[in-house]
Amino acid sequence: MPGKIETVRVALAERSYDIEIGSGTLAALPEFLRARTDSDHAVVITDGNVEGLYADAASDLLVGDGWEVDLFAVDPGETSKSVEVVEELWNVMLDEGADRKSIVVAIGGGVVGDLAGFAAASFARGLEFFQVPTTLLAQVDSSVGGKVGINLPGAKNMVGAFWQPRGVLCDVDAMQSLPDREYRAGLAEVVKYGVILDADFFAYLEANIEAINVRDAAILTHIVQRSCRLKADVVEQDERELTGLRASLNYGHTFGHAFEAIGEYEELLHGEAVAAGMRCAMQLAVRLGRVDEATYARQESLLSALNLLVDPLEADGQDLLRLMYRDKKTAAGKLRFILPSRIGHVELVSDVPEIDILASLEV
Numbered sequence: 001m002p003g004k005i006e007t008v009r010v011a012l013a014e015r016s017y018d019i020e021i022g023s024g025t026l027a028a029l030p031e032f033l034r035a036r037t038d039s040d041h042a043v044v045i046t047d048g049n050v051e052g053l054y055a056d057a058a059s060d061l062l063v064g065d066g067w068e069v070d071l072f073a074v075d076p077g078e079t080s081k082s083v084e085v086v087e088e089l090w091n092v093m094l095d096e097g098a099d100r101k102s103i104v105v106a107i108g109g110g111v112v113g114d115l116a117g118f119a120a121a122s123f124a125r126g127l128e129f130f131q132v133p134t135t136l137l138a139q140v141d142s143s144v145g146g147k148v149g150i151n152l153p154g155a156k157n158m159v160g161a162f163w164q165p166r167g168v169l170c171d172v173d174a175m176q177s178l179p180d181r182e183y184r185a186g187l188a189e190v191v192k193y194g195v196i197l198d199a200d201f202f203a204y205l206e207a208n209i210e211a212i213n214v215r216d217a218a219i220l221t222h223i224v225q226r227s228c229r230l231k232a233d234v235v236e237q238d239e240r241e242l243t244g245l246r247a248s249l250n251y252g253h254t255f256g257h258a259f260e261a262i263g264e265y266e267e268l269l270h271g272e273a274v275a276a277g278m279r280c281a282m283q284l285a286v287r288l289g290r291v292d293e294a295t296y297a298r299q300e301s302l303l304s305a306l307n308l309l310v311d312p313l314e315a316d317g318q319d320l321l322r323l324m325y326r327d328k329k330t331a332a333g334k335l336r337f338i339l340p341s342r343i344g345h346v347e348l349v350s351d352v353p354e355i356d357i358l359a360s361l362e363v
């Protein structure tokens with residue numbers, strides 16, 4: 001039986017939607033969709049790991065509810081966020097007769113969500129899209145806010161769109177089957193919210209390490225709910241990252257995306273790269289005199305308690321810098337960094353000397 005369901009509303013005028021979060025919610029997928037669309041054709045996109053764990057059963061539920069369902073599983077992992085795989089999806093959707101009345105349902109982690117969302121945004125100029133995130137990272141971050149897209153070999157998330165889902169259904173029970181490394185990678189984005197927006201949430205994480213490490217369902221429901229609320233508040237005010245507010249969600253990502261790209265998307269998971277990137281960004285803030293050593297130490301200590309003290313990838317500094325210049329926050333050819341001034345508060349900073357950026361790779 002589902003436990004308490006938390007609902008987070010993302011208020012974006014005609015693009016508004018609910019995120020429903022709880023234990024056992026997946027069983028209610030047909031009702032969740034029915035309440036939000038008139039469609040009866042679902043293109044379910046998943047990956048080879050999630051297919052047998054959750055997507056097959058979810059598709060059976062939909063078929064039982066009278067839906068026509070076409071299910072496609074891509075290879076698991078970041079390398080599926082590519083032009084080749086999205087082209088494959090477009091062709092499969094065409095062959096299966098998807099049209100503007102069809103919906104796309106992403107069941108999986110952030111890779112599936114970003115990829116399926118981009119297929120939904122672009123096929124026939126846009127299909128209704130739903131997210132059923134099954135990783136912690138996807139439940140707290142990637143399924144919310146409408147950034148969808150794919151990578152280019154030299155630049156992360158470089159081709160994409162803003163395409164909001166019509167609804168997001170999070171079942172925290174899915175965390176139980178997640179490999180340890182993937183679970184911890186998701187926690188990196190959770191720590192990010194504490195650092196950038198909410199000192200109380202940061203303290204809550206510090207106080208609940210044990211329960212987090214054993215994946216307690218009630219704690220997870222709260223963590224997912226609070227993370228989604230914090231992200232939704234930002235997205236509601238700056239949906240398309242125009243004012244600089246949404247850029248705060250990119251804390252640690254200028255370094256992190258460079259680590260991912262230099263490792264050809266195979267060395268570090270996104271969340272691991274973000275953890276390493278947050279360490280570098282905090283270090284940079286210390287070097288620039290924007291934050292004190294104690295704050296650096298506090299972030300290090302929480303990351304350590306969550307087994308997330310990830311080191312930056314060993315690579316030539318100039319190569320990393322070149323990759324950082326492809327960051328989407330770059331303005332007028334200049335890098336911009338999200339840097340903390342205290343726990344719970346960050347600023348968008350330009351004119352950072354390259355020498356300090358390079359020195360910050362030593363954490």
Ligand SMILES: NC(=O)c1ccc[n+]([C@@H]2O[C@H](COP(=O)([O-])OP(=O)(O)OC[C@H]3O[C@@H](n4cnc5c(N)ncnc54)[C@H](O)[C@@H]3O)[C@@H](O)[C@H]2O)c1
Nearest residue numbers: 049076109110111112134135137141142147174177178270
């Ligand atoms: N759009 C956004 O706003 C946004 C935000 C953050 C991250 N992202 C993107 O998200 C991606 C990372 O997402 P991710 O960390 O979820 O990775 P992922 O999608 O690769 O999933 C991680 C692994 O876990 C497996 N898996 C998924 N759910 C499972 C479950 N319940 N049990 C067992 N195995 C399961 C997957 O098959 C995969 O092997 C990156 O591409 C990143 O750029 C996007």
Ligand SMILES: O=C(O)C(=O)C[C@@H](O)[C@H](O)[C@H](O)COP(=O)(O)O
Nearest residue numbers: 141145147156157246249250253328
């Ligand atoms: O939603 C956002 O905005 C974020 O920045 C969230 C990030 O965690 C996420 O990794 C996002 O995909 C990065 O966006 P990008 O624009 O830097 O590619």
Ligand SMILES: [Zn+2]
Nearest residue numbers: 189253270274
């Ligand atoms: Zn991220």
